[in-house]
Amino acid sequence: MTVAVDSMRADLAALVGMSQVQSDVAACAAWAVDGRVPDCAIFPATAKQVAAVLHYASEHHLALIPRGAGTKISIGNPPARYDMALCLGELKRVVHYEPADLTISVEPGMTFAEFQSLVGQKGLWLPLDPRGGAKATMGGIIAASAAGALRQGFGGPRDMVLGLKIATTGGKIAKTGGRVVKNVAGYDLGKLLTGSFGTLGVIVEACLKLFPKPPERATFRMRAGTLGIARDLRRRILRSPHDALRLVLLDARAVALLEDSTQAPERPDAELWIELGGSHRVIERCMLDLRQLASAVGATIVRRDDAERAWERVSNLTVWLQPQFRDVTVLKATLPIAASEEFLSRAQQEAEAERITLASFAQVGIGIIHLCALQEALAANLAGWAARLRQAAAGLGGTLVIEHCPLELKRGLDIWGPGGDDLAIMRKMKAAWDPTNVLSPGRYVGGI
Amino acid sequence: MKSSALAKELVRIVGEDGVLWRQEDLMLYEYDALSSMRQPDAVVFPHTTAHVVEIAKLALRHNHPLIARGAGTGLSGGSVATEGGIVLGFSRMKKILEIDLENQRARVQPGVVNLDLSLAVADDGYYYAPDPSSQKACTIGGNVAENSGGPHTLAYGVTTNHVLALELVLPDGEVIHTGASHWDRPGYDLSGVFVGSEGTLGIVTEATVRLSRKPEAVKTLLAIYNQVVGATRTVAAITARGITPAALEMMDGFCLRAVEDAVHAGYPKDCAAVLLIEVEGLREAVEEHADEIEAVCQENLAREVRRAKSAEERDLLWKGRKGAFGALGRITPNFYVQDGVIPRTRLPEMLDFIASLEKKYELHIGNIFHAGDGNLHPLILYDERNREQTSRVFKAAREIITRCVEMGGSITGEHGVGLEKSDLMPLIFSEVDLELMGRIKNLFNPQGRLNPGKLLPTGKMCGELRGGLLGGGTA
Numbered sequence: 001m002t003v004a005v006d007s008m009r010a011d012l013a014a015l016v017g018m019s020q021v022q023s024d025v026a027a028c029a030a031w032a033v034d035g036r037v038p039d040c041a042i043f044p045a046t047a048k049q050v051a052a053v054l055h056y057a058s059e060h061h062l063a064l065i066p067r068g069a070g071t072k073i074s075i076g077n078p079p080a081r082y083d084m085a086l087c088l089g090e091l092k093r094v095v096h097y098e099p100a101d102l103t104i105s106v107e108p109g110m111t112f113a114e115f116q117s118l119v120g121q122k123g124l125w126l127p128l129d130p131r132g133g134a135k136a137t138m139g140g141i142i143a144a145s146a147a148g149a150l151r152q153g154f155g156g157p158r159d160m161v162l163g164l165k166i167a168t169t170g171g172k173i174a175k176t177g178g179r180v181v182k183n184v185a186g187y188d189l190g191k192l193l194t195g196s197f198g199t200l201g202v203i204v205e206a207c208l209k210l211f212p213k214p215p216e217r218a219t220f221r222m223r224a225g226t227l228g229i230a231r232d233l234r235r236r237i238l239r240s241p242h243d244a245l246r247l248v249l250l251d252a253r254a255v256a257l258l259e260d261s262t263q264a265p266e267r268p269d270a271e272l273w274i275e276l277g278g279s280h281r282v283i284e285r286c287m288l289d290l291r292q293l294a295s296a297v298g299a300t301i302v303r304r305d306d307a308e309r310a311w312e313r314v315s316n317l318t319v320w321l322q323p324q325f326r327d328v329t330v331l332k333a334t335l336p337i338a339a340s341e342e343f344l345s346r347a348q349q350e351a352e353a354e355r356i357t358l359a360s361f362a363q364v365g366i367g368i369i370h371l372c373a374l375q376e377a378l379a380a381n382l383a384g385w386a387a388r389l390r391q392a393a394a395g396l397g398g399t400l401v402i403e404h405c406p407l408e409l410k411r412g413l414d415i416w417g418p419g420g421d422d423l424a425i426m427r428k429m430k431a432a433w434d435p436t437n438v439l440s441p442g443r444y445v446g447g448i
Numbered sequence: 449m450k451s452s453a454l455a456k457e458l459v460r461i462v463g464e465d466g467v468l469w470r471q472e473d474l475m476l477y478e479y480d481a482l483s484s485m486r487q488p489d490a491v492v493f494p495h496t497t498a499h500v501v502e503i504a505k506l507a508l509r510h511n512h513p514l515i516a517r518g519a520g521t522g523l524s525g526g527s528v529a530t531e532g533g534i535v536l537g538f539s540r541m542k543k544i545l546e547i548d549l550e551n552q553r554a555r556v557q558p559g560v561v562n563l564d565l566s567l568a569v570a571d572d573g574y575y576y577a578p579d580p581s582s583q584k585a586c587t588i589g590g591n592v593a594e595n596s597g598g599p600h601t602l603a604y605g606v607t608t609n610h611v612l613a614l615e616l617v618l619p620d621g622e623v624i625h626t627g628a629s630h631w632d633r634p635g636y637d638l639s640g641v642f643v644g645s646e647g648t649l650g651i652v653t654e655a656t657v658r659l660s661r662k663p664e665a666v667k668t669l670l671a672i673y674n675q676v677v678g679a680t681r682t683v684a685a686i687t688a689r690g691i692t693p694a695a696l697e698m699m700d701g702f703c704l705r706a707v708e709d710a711v712h713a714g715y716p717k718d719c720a721a722v723l724l725i726e727v728e729g730l731r732e733a734v735e736e737h738a739d740e741i742e743a744v745c746q747e748n749l750a751r752e753v754r755r756a757k758s759a760e761e762r763d764l765l766w767k768g769r770k771g772a773f774g775a776l777g778r779i780t781p782n783f784y785v786q787d788g789v790i791p792r793t794r795l796p797e798m799l800d801f802i803a804s805l806e807k808k809y810e811l812h813i814g815n816i817f818h819a820g821d822g823n824l825h826p827l828i829l830y831d832e833r834n835r836e837q838t839s840r841v842f843k844a845a846r847e848i849i850t851r852c853v854e855m856g857g858s859i860t861g862e863h864g865v866g867l868e869k870s871d872l873m874p875l876i877f878s879e880v881d882l883e884l885m886g887r888i889k890n891l892f893n894p895q896g897r898l899n900p901g902k903l904l905p906t907g908k909m910c911g912e913l914r915g916g917l918l919g920g921g922t923a
Contacts, residue, residue, distance in 0.1 A: 155609065174881045181821045182823045184594065191608070337552065428891045429888075
């Protein structure tokens, strides 16, 4: 059953309060997704209200897209339908916090900056550097399974979520997991919701595992003349006793961008950046070992102490690059670690063939590679490039997702790529959670 | 269908030597490390995924329950046949299919023994991180089903953090592949749902797992206390210093004496508790952390802190810890192991409470557990021939679990819900939560033929601990 916009507004106002519903066209334009503007935006203040809104939407077949700060909203196919924006920014309480147990439960709208600043007072952190950075919300980080370069050292959100409360389209609030660091009671639905991009339910509370911050961190830049040298270095580093916190291989253009250099790079050398953590003594030891590793393959090495801003950029490419390159396209390839450099080489060749200006940011220690096409290119060229790289990734045993791109490109390509033989189960999963298909419809894998 | 008729059909799939159906053979499969139940109708040993598919289809045609079984070391009754049916034994699917060190992964069949995988890559400096105490016997398939932990999961995470991809057979015989050998395959994290689903959603026929690089240095400390509370306070104090040891185990004096008599690991028999603490990593970091930990132990009134001087000394200390349950078997006819979890800061309070239960129920309760993550394993000693005493054991165990829940903890940290605790699930999950889990189960296992009676409440004995109480096993 569908309803007229006016009555929908009135019904929603009854659920969450008049002031929590926004419906004028100009205001709603701010919540557009892939060019589609919703009829209204709702700002629930409690988890129960979220559940009530979901239930209402489900009953009336009204499509909604949950969102935090919107920093990752471009990840997804254009919505099949979109009636309401479900804005979760007002749910931002800390529900429980036990620093000594290294656990905390927060609501989804809390920003990453607020979160880190709170736990940072006790020397703790959540070792993630998600897209969206400080502005990203905790719910969005989990829903999008957003992890940046720190994933090398600490894993991703799936490894840090201890429990979730989830508002369902049935109007209920369900719990999975708990508040302790070790727990195998019941199905681990936290894993299912992490990275489900708001297609199954809405996270209204998350219990997370915290980590002590390393006493010191240091970044080293190693310049490798060729991708072959970079591969050699990567192998030696991963086999060494050092546990990198972050490890990224940058092409010369990526380095220039990170350094705010306006000049074309002198030499087309790739750089491998590595961050390590520990006491002063430990870092000194790391430096000695890395020097040896680098000289063994003929790479130069320098220590860089003010790398934090550069690292934030590496993990937040879309937001960082957009002001400079309005039409930036960001591809994310995920590969077996050993295939990283070969894929990078293919990406460069293909970019040259399509006259695409490429900057690559490759987490070569975990096989996650971001490719940025910087300048406005013909949509057809971009589409061909992305399609061939998707094929190349598949040939190397990996996948490729288009994380950000101009809308016309999205209309012609599935941003996720093909599903596997578990797609039927994923569809069943979606139908079990969202039988009337109202949560972010059409945006996810396989048209879910 | 009679066992013999069923056996004939199974023989057609896997051959004469791959099926057990005689009463005397089936008796060996009526129990696991928790308890004894009715016998399965047949036990079958597939060699390939195709065999598992055929067996699943056969079970579907005749409406038989299907129960996957690794080594039967599970402590929650996860592999016992509650309603008869076909037990799938994976002891003939134990090949390591691929070791790929550059990509830090291995692809294995479900019957591969946990420790064998680590040994296979040890010479190259790698290992498989999750290390349940039963790792000499338990299988990767069983670990995946139970999301097994172990002492070293404190720093490295449990099974789910080390599984990249799975091949599964669903109860209708369909084969699906979840995850990938790389990170972030687009789509729902179905591997994450399957790990820990206790054989109720699908049957694992292949797993791709992460391999970890061995640390450069390891230091093992034994902190000895005259009072239990010093040991429990030390646990939270170490965390507060920002140190995450690779392992942080506690053993009380009672267990320690039993272990020492059996293993001769050099544990001091006259103390109230010890902490077994291990730090790993770069040499310099390990030295610093070991010094800091030693200082924390002393601040919390440790009588003595010893450091293992050699790999042999270290192995001996761990042999004592991992063999503790076996050692207790020497001094009691039966014991019941609990597996509750509490926030680690509540350990002192919890151990006082357990001590009070010993008095209240006139029982001996030993404590040996993963202190670092608040995962308790109280061991309640009893003699199953004494039915009155056995009922006191249940009551005490129930009180411990209830207190764990009151403290914000969980009813199981690593042993699983299984048969034992399915009816305790309502202590921590609401009807809404359980209904949702039921819906997930129905997607995969609509007729409930896969491992019936496990994980979700049966509704028959709400709020009760179950199990035939055959103590033993390892944790």
